[in-house]
Amino acid sequence: xxxxxxxxxxxxxxxxxxxxxxxxxxxxxxxxxxxxxxxxxxxxxxxxxxxxxxxxxxxxxxxxxxxxxxxxxxxxxxxxxxxxxxxxxxxxxxxxxxxxxxxxxxxxxxxxxxxxxxxxxxxxxxxxxxxxxxxxxxxxxxxxxxxxxxxxxxxxxxxxxxxxxxxxxxxxxxxxxxxxxxxxxxxxxxxxxxxxxxxxxxxxxxxxxxxxxxxxxxxxxxxxxxxxxxxxxxxxxxxxxxxxxxxxxxxxxxxxxxxxxxxxxxxxxxxxxxxxxxxxxxxxxxxxxxxxxxxxxxxxxxxxxxxxxxxxxxxxxxxxxxxxxxxxxxxxxxxxxxxxxxxxxxxxxxxxxxxxxxxxxxxxxxxxxxxxxxxxxxxxxxxxxxxxxxxxxxxxxxxxxxxxxxxxxxxxxxxxxxxxxxxxxxxxxxxxxxxxxxxxxxxxxxxxxxxxxxx
Amino acid sequence: xxxxxxxxxxxxxxxxxxxxxxxxxxxxxxxxxxxxxxxxxxxxxxxxxxxxxxxxxxxxxxxxxxxxxxxxxxxxxxxxxxxxxxxxxxxxxxxxxxxxxxxxxxxxxxxxxxxxxxxxxxxxxxxxxxxxxxxxxxxx
Numbered sequence: 039x040x041x042x043x044x045x046x047x048x049x050x051x052x053x054x055x056x057x058x059x060x061x062x063x064x065x066x067x068x069x070x071x072x073x074x075x076x077x078x079x080x081x082x083x084x085x086x087x088x089x090x091x092x093x094x095x096x097x098x099x100x101x102x103x104x105x106x107x108x109x110x111x112x113x114x115x116x117x118x119x120x121x122x123x124x125x126x127x128x129x130x131x132x133x134x135x136x137x138x139x140x141x142x143x144x145x146x147x148x149x150x151x152x153x154x155x156x157x158x159x160x161x162x163x164x165x166x167x168x169x170x171x172x173x174x175x176x177x178x179x180x181x182x183x184x185x186x187x188x189x190x191x192x193x194x195x196x197x198x199x200x201x202x203x204x205x206x207x208x209x210x211x212x213x214x215x216x217x218x219x220x221x222x223x224x225x226x227x228x229x230x231x232x233x234x235x236x237x238x239x240x241x242x243x244x245x246x247x248x249x250x251x252x253x254x255x256x257x258x259x260x261x262x263x264x265x266x267x268x269x270x271x272x273x274x275x276x277x278x279x280x281x282x283x284x285x286x287x288x289x290x291x292x293x294x295x296x297x298x299x300x301x302x303x304x305x306x307x308x309x310x311x312x313x314x315x316x317x318x319x320x321x322x323x324x325x326x327x328x329x330x331x332x333x334x335x336x337x338x339x340x341x342x343x344x345x346x347x348x349x350x351x352x353x354x355x356x357x358x359x360x361x362x363x364x365x366x367x368x369x370x371x372x373x374x375x376x377x378x379x380x381x382x383x384x385x386x387x388x389x390x391x392x393x394x395x396x397x398x399x400x401x402x403x404x405x406x407x408x409x410x411x412x413x414x415x416x417x418x419x420x421x422x423x424x425x426x427x428x429x430x431x432x433x434x435x436x437x438x439x440x441x442x443x444x445x446x447x448x449x450x451x452x453x454x455x456x457x458x459x460x461x462x463x464x465x466x467x468x469x470x471x472x473x474x475x476x477x478x479x480x481x482x483x484x485x486x487x488x489x490x491x492x493x
Numbered sequence: 494x495x496x497x498x499x500x501x502x503x504x505x506x507x508x509x510x511x512x513x514x515x516x517x518x519x520x521x522x523x524x525x526x527x528x529x530x531x532x533x534x535x536x537x538x539x540x541x542x543x544x545x546x547x548x549x550x551x552x553x554x555x556x557x558x559x560x561x562x563x564x565x566x567x568x569x570x571x572x573x574x575x576x577x578x579x580x581x582x583x584x585x586x587x588x589x590x591x592x593x594x595x596x597x598x599x600x601x602x603x604x605x606x607x608x609x610x611x612x613x614x615x616x617x618x619x620x621x622x623x624x625x626x627x628x629x630x631x632x633x
Contacts, residue, residue: 085593085594087587089588130593132590156590160546161546179589180589183584183588218538223534224538361578364575396575492584
């Protein structure tokens with residue numbers, strides 16, 4: 039692998055680009071604010087729409103979404119605006135700017151959430167090009183749009199927030215269409231291919247993985263250095279200092295989404311699949327102390343470069359949703375088979391069941407229960423125990439109760455309670471550090487509050 | 494006994510009239526559209542952005558009312574949704590780059606005028622307008 043060819047987030051390179059994006063973003067907000075329409079602003083063939091959300095998260099232990107969530111945090115917001123137009127009957131172009139803050143991620147930097155053109159030749163065949171929201175399950179494309187659901191946080195067993203950057207959008211193209219099936223309902227499909235950009239591989243899931251890799255590599259590096267200096271391995275002390283130059287590159291990723299709407303009102307069934315490969319590279323820094331073969335003590339730092347390739351053999355999601363009057367029930371199952379290079383192949387799985395009830399015009403209540411296993415064939419966490427970690431690193435179970443109050447058509451307030459068992463969805467290095475320091479709790483609680491305004 | 498019969502008859506008459514009046518939604522289209530009959534499922538696909546062309550390949554331009562009992566009755570009858578679910582569906586489409594919502598109007602008169610003047614337009618109303626040349630679409 040040629041590391042120098044790796045290209046990460048070219049659109050965010052310069053300050054000028056950032057200023058331009060900020061200006062366009064502010065302009066869109068002004069256009070939207072100046073319209074007298076209360077719902078979607080309509081100006082001939084131009085549509086402008088937007089939203090802003092602010093959340094609060096607190097946990098009894100561990101951490102959820104943000105660092106130090108146990109102390110409570112307001113570092114949880116999203117602001118977005120969309121502009122779309124129909125230059126011709128069959129062509130639609132659009133762009134959405136989004137700024138978000140989620141702990142160390144986002145920091146309210148404006149970026150392009152999706153952008154591109156959509157040419158619908160026939161109902162059964164259209165093509166989209168540009169940066170396109172990636173179909174994963176029924177709800178991934180709208181994961182940043184709080185107003186679309188009752189819950190604050192989508193079930194993490196399927197929509198892991200740590201993997202958000204990975205599954206958010208692809209840059210490439212997709213073919214899509216709708217096929218009527220006469221008395222069997224209708225069928226929607228989308229086939230896509232492209233590349234994925236990871237905006238900030240230093241944080242979140244990727245940052246945690248790089249960190250954990252650095253910690254786990256300390257021992258083999260100690261053996262290697264002992265060999266180099268002819269030292270006794272017991273005299274070598276290796277302390278992991280940190281990681282730098284993190285890069286995650288997806289050369290080509292492809293997949294599909296298929297949804298069948300049978301002739302049962304309110305029912306839809308679907309599946310999505312993602313296939314591809316990715317490359318990781320970074321540098322780890324270590325502080326090393328040893329006594330060499332001549333008995334002299336040595337202290338120095340060493341930088342170790344790492345790169346590797348991984349295959350996403352298959353990431354499948356199966357989904358079902360049924361709406362009857364004020365009730366909506368949904369269930370999804372996610373299976374992710376990944377070839378982890380020298381470590382072999384692993385399959386992780388997650389699933390959940392959810393029920394929402396809109397009791398009246400302004401109140402909706404919901405509940406879901408989700409389960410995630412990082413090793414689908416090890417539901418009791420034996421693999422974690424073998425690594426000196428608690429067994430509850432081997433699962434995460436989440437029971438959630440949500441309430442949504444629509445104050446008016448443009449504003450809502452939500453409150454959500456989580457009862458969690460296990461920590462499998464926490465970041466790798468956080469788990470390692472927590473286990474070492476004895477600060478990981480098996481059973482924990484979380485409370486999320488969020489309010490959203492939109493037009 | 495006669496009073497009871499009269500009362501029952503009156504109640505039945507009023508109930509049938511009320512039901513007929515409140516539930517009657519007419520699907521209307523520009524007079525030049527090629528299709529005068531549509532299946533209910535086609536109406537659903539049109540209003541969910543999944544069917545965008547008439548049988549001759551020309552563009553379908555669906556329009557809706559912003560709110561009100563006629564809008565609620567239409568989305569319930571033809572889309573099996575309530576107005577809130579219909580609105581959420583289109584918000585999802587807009588914010589995920591999947592489409593633009595149908596043009597919306599405050600009153601049925603405005604909607605009918607747009608349908609009358611716009612080639613390919615389709616809408617609905619609680620009455621059949623006499624003053625505007627629009628086609629009533631029969632729904633199978």
